[in-house]
Amino acid sequence: MVKIAVLVSGGGTNLQALLDAQRDGRLKSGKIALVVSSKADAYALTRARDAGIETAVLPKAESPEAYGMQLIELLRLYQIDMVVLAGFMLILHPNVVRAYAGRILNVHPSLIPSFCGAGYYGLKVHRAALDYGVKVTGATVHIVNEIPDGGKILAQKAVKIKKGDTPETLQKRVMEKAEWKLLPQETEKLAKKIAKKEKKH
Numbered sequence: 001m002v003k004i005a006v007l008v009s010g011g012g013t014n015l016q017a018l019l020d021a022q023r024d025g026r027l028k029s030g031k032i033a034l035v036v037s038s039k040a041d042a043y044a045l046t047r048a049r050d051a052g053i054e055t056a057v058l059p060k061a062e063s064p065e066a067y068g069m070q071l072i073e074l075l076r077l078y079q080i081d082m083v084v085l086a087g088f089m090l091i092l093h094p095n096v097v098r099a100y101a102g103r104i105l106n107v108h109p110s111l112i113p114s115f116c117g118a119g120y121y122g123l124k125v126h127r128a129a130l131d132y133g134v135k136v137t138g139a140t141v142h143i144v145n146e147i148p149d150g151g152k153i154l155a156q157k158a159v160k161i162k163k164g165d166t167p168e169t170l171q172k173r174v175m176e177k178a179e180w181k182l183l184p185q186e187t188e189k190l191a192k193k194i195a196k197k198e199k200k201h
């Protein structure tokens, strides 16, 4: 069974979507073995504990490189095979990307390449989409490489912007209609692919 770590920083609704998928059997090729939060007060930690999942808090370190080294050590301790970024607000150092090449997924709340990269996270992404005046936005699940939001796109789903939308209403619709569907689906697909690869070895 592929062991998955989910990295979070906030409310954890995407983590909840993964936990629900695991409970319903939609996520079956991998098992969420660890939830790592960059913030000690993230509600995502409560969601993980309620589901009986092991948790760890790894606050911002003195440098991204040091953070990456600590994270790799933690992931190795739990024998993690695959990592899912679910509202994780720090950019991973290349050392982590290299250690888990092709095995890290991220969900981003826009249609990449719009409104993405360093500085675009959470509500800021939706505010930027509304300020620009686009009529359609959405969410993207992609492989994490060394370029922020620059890795191979695995899935995207478009969501229409409605008259009177605020960053908050738009965020909620993008989560419900796109993120919570795409992330569990792509997590299962990648876990299945990794499981197949490990079998061969």
Ligand code: GAR
Binding pocket: 008, 009, 010, 011, 012, 013, 014, 015, 044, 086, 087, 088, 089, 107, 108, 109, 120, 121, 122, 125, 175, 179
């Ligand atoms: C989600 O919309 C996620 O896509 C976004 O933060 C939110 C976290 O919500 N992530 C990024 O912006 C990363 N660049 P959650 O904690 O409820 O899942």
